[in-house]
Amino acid sequence: MSDIRIGIIGGSGLGGLLAETADARRHEIDTPFGQPSDAILETEWEGLSVFLLSRHGAGHLLNPSQVPFRANLFALKKLGVTHVIATGAVGSLRQEIRHRDLVIVDQIIDKTHRRDGTFFENAAVHVEFAEPFCPVLRKILIDSAPPPAAAGDNAAAPFTVHERGCYVCMEGPAFSTRAESLMHRLWGGDVIGMTAMPEAKLAREAELPYALVALSTDYDCWKSKPAGSEPAKDAAPAPAPEALLAEIIGNLQTASGNAMALIRRALQKIAADPAPLAACPASEALKLAIWSDKSRINRAEVDKLAPLWGKYFA
16 A cells, blocks of 8 residues: 555535544544544545545534644654545626536635634744645646537536635635625635635645645625615525525535546546655645754654754754
8 A cells, every 4th residue: 555645534414434444443532632633534435545634523513723734744644644625605796607617726814813824833934835825736636537518519528627716714604795806816715715724834844745625605795786786687585595505505516526536546646656646845844844942842843843844853
């Protein structure tokens, strides 16, 4: 079996699919940052060791601001995970990103403010984060997408994968106001969600190459009509809230299945040829990032975070 060990962090809609893995070995991990969201399930897919983690925990009890992001990433690192592929539900900020589409995001805007964003509270550690998502993992995911339907082909592709997109990460748990949604579009945002940060940044600090598959469930509220505005002539009546929620959940379930299919195809590529993963730049993210005088960092702190930076204190 390959030395590659893939962590998969599932968000809304994917947790149930991950939990269906009957032959998985459960890992209950303690970390210096508490326990992860849930037990980490170890199994084998496509000849690779895979470690599955439900971001919101059993029963989806953890809202985005309550997710123990540091414990989650530290636990995966402690288990020997080498690369992480995550998924998460998003609202679309662009007409061309339709319901049920997948987006292999390449940039992020962080609007969170209540979350612990670093492992290194007692040392000056500055990781490079200009490109927040691993280019190697992103390429593998993009190359694993089904080909689009040819012009004039009546058989539509199984699902659409967008090769890039800017993810706006908001604090939540309430959704955006319409004014905020319009502002996010002006900023250059393509999708909006609540969980990619600080997850992506912590993965970089843990030297874990990280890619995110965003699952489009609906158009964010920029596309809705302002309250009190006149409906367009001959416009269909707005769906009842219950029907709208059911539609969004249906989109999420479909997109989740599409994401699983894409990730399995990506794992097949990795299993067949793991060599490209050796070039993931995040694997040495701490090499030049520790600015503190190592001799003056408290030894207890070095030992506490040994799975993350121990090799730089040998």
